[in-house]
Amino acid sequence: MKQALTEKEIVRKIDSGGILTPKGFKAGGIHAGLRYSKLDIGVILSDSPASCAAVYTTSHFQAAPIKVTKDSITKEGKIQAVIVNSACANACTGQRGLDDAYKMRSLTSQAFNVAEHYIAVASTGVIGEFLPMDKIETGIQSLVPGKMKGNAEDFQTAILTTDTVMKSSCFAAEINGKTVRVGGTAKGSGMIHPNMATMLGFITTDANVPPQHLNTALKEVTDITFNQITVDGDTSTNDMVLVLANGEAGNEPLSPEHPEWSVFVQLLKESCESLAKQIAKDGEGATKLVEVSVIGAASNEEARAVAKQIVGSNLVKTAIYGADANWGRIIGAVGQANAYVNPDLVDVKLGSIEMLKASNPLIYSEEEAKAYLERDKIEISVNLNVGSGSGMAWGCDLSYDYVKINASYRT
Amino acid sequence: MKQALTEKEIVRKIDSGGILTPKGFKAGGIHAGLRYSKLDIGVILSDSPASCAAVYTTSHFQAAPIKVTKDSITKEGKIQAVIVNSACANACTGQRGLDDAYKMRSLTSQAFNVAEHYIAVASTGVIGEFLPMDKIETGIQSLVPGKMKGNAEDFQTAILTTDTVMKSSCFAAEINGKTVRVGGTAKGSGMIHPNMATMLGFITTDANVPPQHLNTALKEVTDITFNQITVDGDTSTNDMVLVLANGEAGNEPLSPEHPEWSVFVQLLKESCESLAKQIAKDGEGATKLVEVSVIGAASNEEARAVAKQIVGSNLVKTAIYGADANWGRIIGAVGQANAYVNPDLVDVKLGSIEMLKASNPLIYSEEEAKAYLERDKIEISVNLNVGSGSGMAWGCDLSYDYVKINASYRT
Incomplete structure (x- = not known):
């Protein structure tokens, strides 16, 4: 009799995959004028509200968008749209910054017709400057599906700061007789001129996993992947890793009691570890x-x-x-x-x-x-x-x- | 009536002073061939066994000389001679390294006619290499008083590695009607090519302070001075700060209960803070x-x-x-x-x-x-x-x- 495969053997890499390989996700990115010429606002959209888990910076100074994202997730543990801008971190910006982050959420809600508490907001860039809300508004409106080209690369590019390359990963496994995929992207290049120190990670999966269990898996995995990279020991005010699980793979709901739970955790781990290594390798000034x-x-x-x-x-x-x-x-x-x-x-x-x-x-x-x-x-x-x-x-x-x-x- | 002076006002800086300004100390340094041409072995000698307190690196890998110095101080809390070499840290050198450090102590004992447990040993330099014991032996013998020129500068130079300048400080105050002086020198330039990461500090004072109280004062002061400098966050295997108090100022023994204890602590603090700042300013590659x-x-x-x-x-x-x-x-x-x-x-x-x-x-x-x-x-x-x-x-x-x-x- 053949020996059972290990989790590591069950999980397979999908070389050209990314955040849009799991079923039921769209993404895009546009140039809204926050940066000179590069794409600077991106969105990930799930066809339906997805289970969501997130981990955040341990900095005492959590930026305004983190507060808004927490507020959204707390409601139902579900997120359908993630809106992200680069160039401005909206950190250390007081009440006005918090108002701006909520405004960014409501603009996205209107543009995509998604309830506010299904929207996550992330920012990365200079600390202590205010978001140019007119550009943010015009940008979000031009991201609406149908208007945007809609591919993973545009999103991956829009979230970069001093990164020299886009980061993405994708892994798949059979769980409960269904093919489950986990795709991801991230940004972060160390501590970064000027204060653009943020590490952001966005993971999509079509697995069916209730929020509380998704949270368990994400915490376990980030401790051994994203939390184990360092470029220069400094922690940003805006760090965030967010997983969306929309269940479109059709598997029965996963929990730590499920016999194939460890396969899902391994799937998530491989995705996060791959992104973590891509970030470390692209650290500022890094040659190795x-x-x-x-x-x-x-x-x-x-x-x-x-x-x-x-x-x-x-x-x-x-x-x-x-x-x-x-x-x-x-x-x-x-x-x-x-x-x-x-x-x-x-x-x-x-x-x-x-x-x-x-x-x-x-x-x-x-x-x-x-x-x-x-x-x-x-x-x-x-x-x-x-x-x-x-x-x-x-x-x-x-x-x-x-x-x-x-x-x-x-x- | 005039207001009482603060400790800070009582303590005065002695601009050209150093480890030989307190009464009853001698010092010297020679070239023993551990380095190409620079002085590389130094000694501080008190006229009589002095109260001694020391703090050491918190590294899990304490170097052999630190073990020997601890062994000496544990006996009576007194030290009369401090022997120091640069170029070789004698760290991660196993039993042979420990034997060499004890041998360095016994050679000093014979040369200066001082009991072994009155001798402290310190090394700084490359990790993982053995001391050239023949050169150490010849060097120690040529340091014997009478043979050596005997000045603070030679000692201060002999302990340097990548430092670009010598460090010294001296402060004095009236305590118990007597003039008490604290002089010091240190080396350390950050983390240092190649592994010469050590921070060494040597403080002499003619104050009369029993070892246990000297220890209390040193711990209090190092926490707010030497322990508050950083060049690159790395801790050496050989760090040591050592104070010798020979009592030649003639004051009555000091303890925390003495009304002028706080003046002595301030004196020690000023000396250590001055050296700590000199080290930070001379950090590797530092411009500011x-x-x-x-x-x-x-x-x-x-x-x-x-x-x-x-x-x-x-x-x-x-x-x-x-x-x-x-x-x-x-x-x-x-x-x-x-x-x-x-x-x-x-x-x-x-x-x-x-x-x-x-x-x-x-x-x-x-x-x-x-x-x-x-x-x-x-x-x-x-x-x-x-x-x-x-x-x-x-x-x-x-x-x-x-x-x-x-x-x-x-x-």
Whole structure:
């Protein structure tokens, strides 16, 4: 008898897929004049109100659009339209900013004939400036289905700031005898000139999942994907990841008790992890994707903390930029992490090159290590050898261009 | 009747003073061949065993010399000689490294005729390499009083790595009718090519303070001085601040119950704060000293956390390097800090320029702000308006040179 497939084996990647691959979604993006020439307002529209779950920035300063989106989702846990603008974050804008975000919601409600509490609002761009509401209004009206070209690329482009590439992912699996698809897009390029620091993620799925369970799955998955990337350690006022599940796949409602729940979670995880890595690789000034894998920790949480400490260390990042196999900096970061570490037991590998075994330096070829570090994906593995916890984190190197991008003026 | 002077008014700066200004100390430094041509081994010697207190790195990987110094201090709380080498950190060097650090202590004991447990050992330099013990031995022997020139500058130079300047400070006050002096030196330039990340501080005083009380004062002071500087957020395996109090000022023993205890603490604080600022200003690639002052926090601890978050933000650091008055990045950092923040009440000032009042953006002159940011000392003030806690932190900007210094090879 054949052994049962793992969740990872059941889930398959759809190479050219994205947010419109799941059934029953439309999307578009237009140029409303918030930016010089690029698309700057985008919309995702579900054929019917979809189950919705979202996670938000932990910043004390949550931007106005986040407050409005929370207000919408709280009502029924359903969202049908997501309206997003770039160029202006509408953060630290006081009561006027909050009024503007609600106005953006009501304009979308009227234009798309969708109840206000079925609308999510997101913004990304400069902190402390007000939305140009006349442009927002004209823009939203020109997005109405029929008027807009309506493709995933326009939406994906409209949400970008200093990103150099669009991000998208799509995965599918059979669940309850039905094909279920999860598509996603995201923006975020690090901390970003000028204050456009936001990470936004939008995931669509045709799975049938009630809001409360969708929420459970999203929280579980973001902890090991989006929350494990770092470009420079700064958290934006506008970060948001939002999942819409419209049920058009026709599967019976999923919950943690369903035998195929773990397949759905894996599907969501693959989508989010793919987007998270695309963001890390497109970090400001980045020349390399860095993937850190930690095993042997006291818990998964501690493994993730150690991985994120390594990938976030300026010293590790500059060493990787310079292709310098400086494992002392990896140890420096591990030494600082909020985790149980036995200083006599740590192993460190760069790709397959062993550098430290039970905290003792090994002899390795500097040439081989340097050659490895000149690749465009760098893998660092650490075994703490104190437990069975594991975790990963993703980031990028720190280059001259990072300083250049972030030292320049806002104008 | 005249009002009593504050501690700050009682303490006076001695401009050309340093570790040899307090009575009863000698110091020296020599070139032992650990570095190409610079001085690389230094010693501080007290005429008699001095009360000693020390604070160490919180890294899980404490280097061998730290273990040896702890072992010495634990015996009687007294130290007479401090031996320091640069170029090699003797960290992550296993049992052989620990044996070498003990050997360095015993060589110093023999050369200076001082009991082993009166000797502190410190190292700074590359992680994961062994000390060249033959050079260490010859070096220590040539440091013996009479053979060495014996001045503070030689010691201050011998402990440097990528630092571009020596650091020293000296303050004095009348305590218990006697003149008490506190002198200090430190090294540390950020995270430093290659792994020479260490911050070392050595403070001498002729005050009479028993070890346990000296320890209390040092912990209180380091929390608001050395622990509030950051160059790039990385913590070394070798950090150490050590105070020697030999009692030669002739004052009666000080303790927290003594009416002039607060004057002694202020004396120590001024010395440590001066050194901390010198380190921040000499951070790798730094062009500016950044001083962040936070008031109105729920507690002093929270004020310090917010100040350190701001001064440690890569985005704030690059904006300051680029003279960009990007207050949104300051808000971004405040938003992330581990402190109670009411997002509607925050004030932000750059120098005397008000940028944000009760979390609402103010109109200010971009030209004036840019001109301010082109100075070599930048002051950022934040009022959280939720309590009476206050705190400060110091750091530097993030420049191309930081990347250059840290991306280059270890050779």
